[in-house]
Amino acid sequence: MTTGPVTVPPTEELSTQVRRILSAEEFRTALERDLLDGVDPEIAARVFAKADGLRRDVLGQVDNIPMEEELQWTIALSYMELKAQWLQRQVRVCYEEMMTGSCSKEVALEASAASYLISLIEPLLDAEHLRRIRELFVSQVD
Known part of the structure; x- marks a missing residue:
């Protein structure tokens, strides 16, 4: 993906930040432009549906958790979940490449989509x- 890190204004509420960076239209545009362009339409639709589901899961927390501290914690949990999903797909892709010389394009795209979501959420997290x-x-x- 060619999109760089998101700069988050420090005075903006976390819920507003999450809604802004996970905007449906911008998310779709970025995935279609940077990840799914030229991909078989059926695969692209499945990958987008999975990625959009993950995006909506994060947004659902924003809509249901009004306390900033609790929201920060649940956003961190979402980050860990996305990181775990990315890692699982990366491991699978690496083993498929090693064993067969190729990998599932769909799984590789899913990993890239998870990575993109991670890059959007990461700037919202507390450094510690x-x-x-x-x-x-x-x-x-290790």
């Missing part, structure tokens, strides 16, 4: 929480 989450994932790999 982000450090701890990264340590958790790295410690599982």
Whole structure:
């Protein structure tokens, strides 16, 4: 994806930030332009549907959790969930490549879509929480 990190205004409420960066129209445009352009339409539709479901899951938390502190915690949980899904797909793609010389394009695209969502959410996280989450994932790999 060619989209760079999102700059988050520090005075904007977290719920407003999440709604802004996960806007349906911008999300669709970015995925279609940067990830799904030229992909078989059936595969593109399935990958988009999965990615959009993940996007809507995060937004559902914003709509249902009015307390900023609790929302920060649940956004961190969403980040970890996305990171885990990305990692699972990456491991699968790597093993498929190693074993057969190719991989499922759909799974690779799903990994890229998860990575894109991660890149949108990551700037919203507290630096200390982000450090701890990264340590958790790295410690599982070592």
